[in-house]
Amino acid sequence: MAKPKKTPRPKAETPRGFRDYFGAEVTQRADMLAKIAAVYHRYGFDALESAAVERVEALGKFLPDVDRPNEGVFAWQEDAEAEKAGDWLALRYDLTAPLARVYSQHRNDLPTPYRRYAMGPVWRNEKPGPGRFRQFYQCDADTVGTGSVAADAEICAMLADCLEEVGIERGDYIVRVNNRKVLNGVLEVAGLSGDDKEAERGIVLRAIDKLDRLGVDGVRALLGEGRKDESGDFTKGAGLDEVQADVVMGFMQAKRSDGGQTCARLRELVGDSKVGLEGVTELETIAELLSAGGYGPDRIEIDPSVVRGLGYYTGPVYEAELTFEIKDEKGRARNFGSVAGGGRYDDLVKRFTGQEVPATGVSIGVDRLLAALQAKGRLDTATQGPVVVTVMDKARMADYQAMVAELRQAGIRAEVYLGNPKNFGNQLKYADKRGSPIAVIEGEQEHENGVIQIKDLVLGAKIAENATLEEWRDRPSQYEVARSDLVAKVREILELYR
Amino acid sequence: MAKPKKTPRPKAETPRGFRDYFGAEVTQRADMLAKIAAVYHRYGFDALESAAVERVEALGKFLPDVDRPNEGVFAWQEDAEAEKAGDWLALRYDLTAPLARVYSQHRNDLPTPYRRYAMGPVWRNEKPGPGRFRQFYQCDADTVGTGSVAADAEICAMLADCLEEVGIERGDYIVRVNNRKVLNGVLEVAGLSGDDKEAERGIVLRAIDKLDRLGVDGVRALLGEGRKDESGDFTKGAGLDEVQADVVMGFMQAKRSDGGQTCARLRELVGDSKVGLEGVTELETIAELLSAGGYGPDRIEIDPSVVRGLGYYTGPVYEAELTFEIKDEKGRARNFGSVAGGGRYDDLVKRFTGQEVPATGVSIGVDRLLAALQAKGRLDTATQGPVVVTVMDKARMADYQAMVAELRQAGIRAEVYLGNPKNFGNQLKYADKRGSPIAVIEGEQEHENGVIQIKDLVLGAKIAENATLEEWRDRPSQYEVARSDLVAKVREILELYR
Numbered sequence: 001m002a003k004p005k006k007t008p009r010p011k012a013e014t015p016r017g018f019r020d021y022f023g024a025e026v027t028q029r030a031d032m033l034a035k036i037a038a039v040y041h042r043y044g045f046d047a048l049e050s051a052a053v054e055r056v057e058a059l060g061k062f063l064p065d066v067d068r069p070n071e072g073v074f075a076w077q078e079d080a081e082a083e084k085a086g087d088w089l090a091l092r093y094d095l096t097a098p099l100a101r102v103y104s105q106h107r108n109d110l111p112t113p114y115r116r117y118a119m120g121p122v123w124r125n126e127k128p129g130p131g132r133f134r135q136f137y138q139c140d141a142d143t144v145g146t147g148s149v150a151a152d153a154e155i156c157a158m159l160a161d162c163l164e165e166v167g168i169e170r171g172d173y174i175v176r177v178n179n180r181k182v183l184n185g186v187l188e189v190a191g192l193s194g195d196d197k198e199a200e201r202g203i204v205l206r207a208i209d210k211l212d213r214l215g216v217d218g219v220r221a222l223l224g225e226g227r228k229d230e231s232g233d234f235t236k237g238a239g240l241d242e243v244q245a246d247v248v249m250g251f252m253q254a255k256r257s258d259g260g261q262t263c264a265r266l267r268e269l270v271g272d273s274k275v276g277l278e279g280v281t282e283l284e285t286i287a288e289l290l291s292a293g294g295y296g297p298d299r300i301e302i303d304p305s306v307v308r309g310l311g312y313y314t315g316p317v318y319e320a321e322l323t324f325e326i327k328d329e330k331g332r333a334r335n336f337g338s339v340a341g342g343g344r345y346d347d348l349v350k351r352f353t354g355q356e357v358p359a360t361g362v363s364i365g366v367d368r369l370l371a372a373l374q375a376k377g378r379l380d381t382a383t384q385g386p387v388v389v390t391v392m393d394k395a396r397m398a399d400y401q402a403m404v405a406e407l408r409q410a411g412i413r414a415e416v417y418l419g420n421p422k423n424f425g426n427q428l429k430y431a432d433k434r435g436s437p438i439a440v441i442e443g444e445q446e447h448e449n450g451v452i453q454i455k456d457l458v459l460g461a462k463i464a465e466n467a468t469l470e471e472w473r474d475r476p477s478q479y480e481v482a483r484s485d486l487v488a489k490v491r492e493i494l495e496l497y498r
Numbered sequence: 499m500a501k502p503k504k505t506p507r508p509k510a511e512t513p514r515g516f517r518d519y520f521g522a523e524v525t526q527r528a529d530m531l532a533k534i535a536a537v538y539h540r541y542g543f544d545a546l547e548s549a550a551v552e553r554v555e556a557l558g559k560f561l562p563d564v565d566r567p568n569e570g571v572f573a574w575q576e577d578a579e580a581e582k583a584g585d586w587l588a589l590r591y592d593l594t595a596p597l598a599r600v601y602s603q604h605r606n607d608l609p610t611p612y613r614r615y616a617m618g619p620v621w622r623n624e625k626p627g628p629g630r631f632r633q634f635y636q637c638d639a640d641t642v643g644t645g646s647v648a649a650d651a652e653i654c655a656m657l658a659d660c661l662e663e664v665g666i667e668r669g670d671y672i673v674r675v676n677n678r679k680v681l682n683g684v685l686e687v688a689g690l691s692g693d694d695k696e697a698e699r700g701i702v703l704r705a706i707d708k709l710d711r712l713g714v715d716g717v718r719a720l721l722g723e724g725r726k727d728e729s730g731d732f733t734k735g736a737g738l739d740e741v742q743a744d745v746v747m748g749f750m751q752a753k754r755s756d757g758g759q760t761c762a763r764l765r766e767l768v769g770d771s772k773v774g775l776e777g778v779t780e781l782e783t784i785a786e787l788l789s790a791g792g793y794g795p796d797r798i799e800i801d802p803s804v805v806r807g808l809g810y811y812t813g814p815v816y817e818a819e820l821t822f823e824i825k826d827e828k829g830r831a832r833n834f835g836s837v838a839g840g841g842r843y844d845d846l847v848k849r850f851t852g853q854e855v856p857a858t859g860v861s862i863g864v865d866r867l868l869a870a871l872q873a874k875g876r877l878d879t880a881t882q883g884p885v886v887v888t889v890m891d892k893a894r895m896a897d898y899q900a901m902v903a904e905l906r907q908a909g910i911r912a913e914v915y916l917g918n919p920k921n922f923g924n925q926l927k928y929a930d931k932r933g934s935p936i937a938v939i940e941g942e943q944e945h946e947n948g949v950i951q952i953k954d955l956v957l958g959a960k961i962a963e964n965a966t967l968e969e970w971r972d973r974p975s976q977y978e979v980a981r982s983d984l985v986a987k988v989r990e991i992l993e994l995y996r
Contacts, residue, residue: 010555012602012850015587016580018549020600026545027535034532037525042906044884044913044932047524051516051633052550052589052619053572057508074551074587076574079623082514089513089572091550102518104510111931113916121550125577135549146916150895154914157903285895292896293903352510386542397648397783398790405655405791408540415542416652418611418644433609434542 017128018135028379029370032166033119033139036364039162040117040141043154048116050098052123056088058101060351074125091123095140096348096361103144104352113146119366142361144348149282152177152316152344152360153289159320159340159362160299166369167378168322176303177318179283180343182266183307185276186251189269190244203238208252209307216249223248254304259287262302282316308341316360317343326375336372340364385435387414387490390428391421392443399447403440403486410487412494431457437497438490442483454479454489458497515626516633526877527868530664531617531637534862537660538615538639541652546614548596550621554586556599558849572623589621593638594846594859601642602850611644617864640859642846647780650675650814650842650858651787657818657838657860658797664867665876666820674801675816677781678841680764681805683774684749687767688742701736706750707805714747721746752802757785760800780814806839814858815841824873834870838862883933885912885988888926889919890941897945901938901984908985910992929955936991938984950984952977954991
């Protein structure tokens with residue numbers, strides 16, 4: 001006889017590609033985002049929080065020839081009994097598509113230009129990989145409805161302020177600005193502006209983007225016939241001749257120590273190209289506006305090697321790079337690299353309204369910037385555990401509760417041990433697991449004498465590690481103080497580890 | 499000949515039941531949640547942020563007899579090419595189900611007891627209604643892994659602290675505590691404890707929950723034969739006799755001005771019921787612990803009329819009610835009512851692990867609490883618009899940029915007008931739309947003289963409204979100051995409206 005079948009227990013696991021964040025992981029990110037929000041706010045940007053869910057149609061992610069949305073989004077259909085049964089809904093995959101929808105929907109009520117910031121999770125229905133999750137944070141600021149490059153300049157300055165506000169020191173970052181119009185002008189001069197040259201332009205753009213990795217010779221090879229990499233694989237080149245390649249290489253290497261000189265060199269390179277000249281003038285204006293605001297080339301510089309992606313941008317592009325070195329997985333020193341970027345794009349709401357509305361915006365890579373702060377030791381790594389009031393006598397729980405209430409009212413993070421108090425060792429193990437700086441002990445004897453024991457767990461751990469060191473030997477890590485001195489003594493110890 | 503068919507433009511609209519939040523709506527909520535998080539943190543609770551997406555199985559929302567998840571959640575299947583193709587994923591519908599999953603999954607790494615807080619959006623696939631959205635915020639704190647009612651007492655104290663921290667004054671709220679065990683004891687005494695009495699127990703619980711609305715007579719009717727409401731509809735009662743109904747009514751009205759007296763009265767009512775006596779003892783302990791922490795009955799009281807839902811809770815239950823009056827839609831004064839509630843539940847992780855793990859927790863109604871703060875005028879309603887530096891001469895954009903840079907560096911929210919500057923009236927309209935307190939003007943004449951005009955827009959608006967009033971007539975709303983006094987004068991005016 002078969003046993004009656006039991007429903008198996010569900011597995012307690014996160015879906016593939018998702019993760020949980022605990023304690024400091026949550027609060028460090030929240031702190032960083034709050035600091036960035038404060039800078040955005042100071043620059044006149046208004047918060048916008050749209051829902052996580054959008055109509056797939058509004059996201060522009062519906063594949064026209066099939067009956068399902070783009071694979072890159074998480075999507076589902078409204079239930080049969082819903083008012084709009086069958087409509088496809090989806091989780092947003094970035095914060096720009098919802099901005100386009102919101103601006104189109106509410107444009108009569110919004111100021112023009114509209115400066116908005118948004119921060120929150122986005123979702124990608126992609127194959128997860130190491131460190132690549134299907135839900136992650138974005139943190140954007142965009143100005144919609146103005147073609148003035150003053151908007152681009154302002155965002156570059158704001159980006160510099162944001163980095164300093166969260167703890168990246170001046171000198172440890174550089175905001176680099178370029179202009180797609182200049183690049184287009186250079187391509188025109190190189191004879192690559194025709195509709196039939198799109199493939200070549202693509203190869204050139206990708207080649208420029210690889211300067212860091214391939215060096216001048218590698219890029220040059222890609223501009224010409226092509227390049228064989230270390231593995232022997234051959235990448236076809238753009239097929240430019242020497243003269244054409246010289247123009248492109250000249251553009252990429254046009255950076256001078258002084259922004260004015262860089263612009264002068266670019267002006268030479270774009271020759272008579274109308275769009276190229278327009279781009280150079282815009283860069284000059286940006287440099288002038290930034291300089292007037294006190295943002296010199298130590299913080300923001302014009303750098304023609306910044307390309308940023310392919311088809312999207314139409315004018316100024318910018319990128320924030322952290323310039324200090326970190327060790328990679330293999331122990332090699334390398335620059336930390338880009339943590340934010342953006343630029344001008346002009347087709348934000350055209351899909352909805354038919355109108356071209358110019359916009360420019362930046363996206364800060366939340367996780368990368370957090371990692372950078374971690375690498376620089378700029379995160380609040382001070383022990384965040386609570387003071388633990390131990391329970392020596394279960395019947396006197398009210399006394400212990402009174403102690404934590406006093407500590408909390410003094411603004412000190414504190415808790416009473418709420419597990420089974422029988423084994424005192426377990427209480428100290430708990431305090432250790434919580435990262436507690438201090439344990440408070442009041443046994444029968446102490447209670448009778450009106451005193452308490454205050455254990456400095458940070459010092460205690462150090463002494464345990466360095467038991468032979470003279471300097472620790474004579475320092476007590478436990479103090480007996482009057483019950484009435486609880487808050488004062490705890491505060492004194494906490495001050496040591498601030 | 500038919501014209502070639504164009505793809506219609508997508509509609510720019512939020513999906514049904516979702517909405518966008520703008521500016522102060524976002525920052526006010528963020529501020530409130532940050533204050534609550536600080537209190538939670540001070541009480542030793544650790545942040546937890548799980549992903550928005552869970553496996554439907556882990557949510558316990560899979561209907562066993564059908565091949566689709568519960569209608570109440572937004573769910574979809576992993577794509578065919580995904581590693582776990584066909585798995586159902588869903589958006590979380592609360593923060594408790596993810597806590598259960600997280601605690602089961604990570605219990606070996608988490609401290610026991612585990613105090614955690616979580617705040618964030620949750621999603622319900624329900625029919626939206628006025629003010630009822632399919633995405634909304636929850637803000638929870640739970641203690642997992644201890645049966646000690648000290649955990650319940652602590653959460654009640656924390657709830658009181660949270661309300662005061664966000665701006666609800668002492669006297670404007672009350673945290674009410676009850677215990678389901680006492681209620682069970684009372685039902686036992688009334689002869690309603692058998693398995694065959696479940697329907698009657700349900701009617702009794704729902705009747706008690708309606709005391710506020712129906713009054714003593716209405717509840718009494720529901721305990722007996724039943725009740726006919728104003729519309730003539732009849733609700734069947736629990737069919738209790740006089741003696742039984744007296745016991746239940748006695749319980750509901752057991753509240754005395756002093757917690758000790760309330761407990762004494764409850765002790766009478768539960769008679770010999772073991773569970774009932776246990777419940778009364780727990781309430782006494784909670785009252786003692788709270789009193790030791792300084793939380794008297796002006797803030798937290800024992801109130802047997804608190805029931806909170808039906809099957810879920812197993813011990814102490816608690817609820818925070820705001821006691822001030824507001825006007826409802828029809829202009830009638832009524833109490834604001836409940837903004838938070840919770841209690842003890844013991845089957846949190848049993849579904850995953852088979853073990854019973856006791857837990858207790860609270861959920862704050864984010865939107866209701868925000869509405870309460872709004873009603874009390876406790877939200878930061880000070881004008882949050884930026885100082886607008888107007889553009890009188892497009893060629894001198896750099897000068898204007900320098901002004902906003904100075905203001906921003908002084909911590910003042912400021913922006914330069916980035917729209918088309920031709921029409922000065924439009925610039926002032928923009929400032930008005932932005933809620934700007936101040937406009938800064940520097941035309942050619944001012945520039946030559948090294949001065950600027952600073953327009954107090956708040957005062958300007960008042961003068962415009964009250965043009966006949968003597969008090970305004972002689973007050974200028976525009977000041978000419980030296981360019982070098984920009985920051986000082988702006989700050990002086992902003993101080994007036996703080």
